[in-house]
Amino acid sequence: MTTYQQTHNWDLVERMLHEVQNGAGQPFVPRRCAEELAEALQQAGKPVANLDSLKAQADDYEATLLKGGFIAPRPEDEGGNGENFVLTPRGAQLLSMIDSTFPGEEHPREVLDRHGQAALTPEVFDGLAPRATLV
Numbered sequence: 353m354t355t356y357q358q359t360h361n362w363d364l365v366e367r368m369l370h371e372v373q374n375g376a377g378q379p380f381v382p383r384r385c386a387e388e389l390a391e392a393l394q395q396a397g398k399p400v401a402n403l404d405s406l407k408a409q410a411d412d413y414e415a416t417l418l419k420g421g422f423i424a425p426r427p428e429d430e431g432g433n434g435e436n437f438v439l440t441p442r443g444a445q446l447l448s449m450i451d452s453t454f455p456g457e458e459h460p461r462e463v464l465d466r467h468g469q470a471a472l473t474p475e476v477f478d479g480l481a482p483r484a485t486l487v
Contacts, residue, residue: 359468362450362461364389364406365413369447372423373439376431382410420474422446442474445481 367385386406393400417423422443426432449460463480464471471477
């Protein structure tokens with residue numbers, strides 16, 4: 353089994369994308385996603401890194417996901433309130449690739465991680481996505 357260096361906190365990104373997906377009419381609060389992830393990790397007996405650092409990481413991911421076109425402001429007719437988002441087709445593809453509820457999710461995460469921080473830039477992601485979803 354090949355080991356790889358994880359460059360993104362995919363569990364946090366996944367949690368945030370699910371929150372966006374289900375967030376009509378509610379403000380999107382990335383820091384709450386970080387708190388929920390920390391709580392879930394603690395309940396599973398896994399170590400939790402510095403919570404403040406995790407919250408800051410969530411804020412950074414919000415900006416990255418918005419800038420990269422993975423999320424977009426939610427239209428008012430879809431429950432938008434100026435403080436929430438919708439998944440774009442690119443965001444839905446990312447979520448399907450990293451979703452931990454589907455078996456085999458590690459492979460797409462590994463493919464994305466091989467490209468480091470650039471994996472969440474539109475140019476790199478759009479080129480990787482078809483290869484990452486191949487099993």
